[in-house]
Amino acid sequence: MEKFRQIVVDAGKEMFKRSLTVATWGNISVRDPESEYIVITPSGMDYEACVPDDMVVFDKDGRVVAGERRPSIEKDLHIRIYQHRPDVNAIIHTHPVYSTVFAVTRQGIPAITEEFAQVVGYTVKCAEYAMPGTKELAENAVRALGKERAVLLASHGAVCVGPDMETAFKISDVLEKTAQILILSRTIGTPRIISKQDVKVMQDFLKTGYGQR
Numbered sequence: 001m002e003k004f005r006q007i008v009v010d011a012g013k014e015m016f017k018r019s020l021t022v023a024t025w026g027n028i029s030v031r032d033p034e035s036e037y038i039v040i041t042p043s044g045m046d047y048e049a050c051v052p053d054d055m056v057v058f059d060k061d062g063r064v065v066a067g068e069r070r071p072s073i074e075k076d077l078h079i080r081i082y083q084h085r086p087d088v089n090a091i092i093h094t095h096p097v098y099s100t101v102f103a104v105t106r107q108g109i110p111a112i113t114e115e116f117a118q119v120v121g122y123t124v125k126c127a128e129y130a131m132p133g134t135k136e137l138a139e140n141a142v143r144a145l146g147k148e149r150a151v152l153l154a155s156h157g158a159v160c161v162g163p164d165m166e167t168a169f170k171i172s173d174v175l176e177k178t179a180q181i182l183i184l185s186r187t188i189g190t191p192r193i194i195s196k197q198d199v200k201v202m203q204d205f206l207k208t209g210y211g212q213r
Contacts, residue, residue: 013050044070053068120148
């Protein structure tokens with residue numbers, strides 16, 4: 001599991017570097033697709049100071065199998081998403097500025113840019129409010145996430161998921177940029193939402209017709 005522990009350590013430093021959170025807030029996890037073990041960040045520790053041994057390892061049913069630290073209080077959120085989404089192997093829970101504007105106003109973020117349509121999807125919903133670290137928050141997030149790639153936590157932050165850590169970060173970056181664009185666009189006019197049909201066309205193109213083969 002050393003490889004996966006290191007992935008989470010590096011991701012924590014990267015999240016802090018990108019200003020996707022402050023202090024020790026937020027949390028990150030990765031799942032080993034073979035063993036289905038889940039590696040998650042410890043609770044309340046400085047991302048810059050974390051080492052692989054600080055990470056906590058769970059099995060797919062949420063039992064601790066390795067690690068001496070207390071895990072993130074949002075462990076249930078991560079475990080429930082993995083149980084619900086077999087296509088997900090990395091989760092980043094961030095506290096970014098612009099996305100959180102929508103979380104505190106209980107609004108979703110729709111597809112208003114082509115990069116959002118391609119990378120994130122048609123819309124990112126805001127889950128019903130629940131206290132941090134509760135099973136209720138985990139269930140609300142899973143319900144609002146559905147089959148999408150991100151969800152907002154009311155009055156809290158954002159959760160982005162992907163098949164790997166690189167993709168989860170890409171989704172997080174595009175989500176935050178789109179939130180900023182949406183706020184700014186509303187100051188000069190009415191942003192136009194891309195249709196579900198066009199979103200699907202663009203996502204199919206991204207999979208089959210974009211980049212090198």
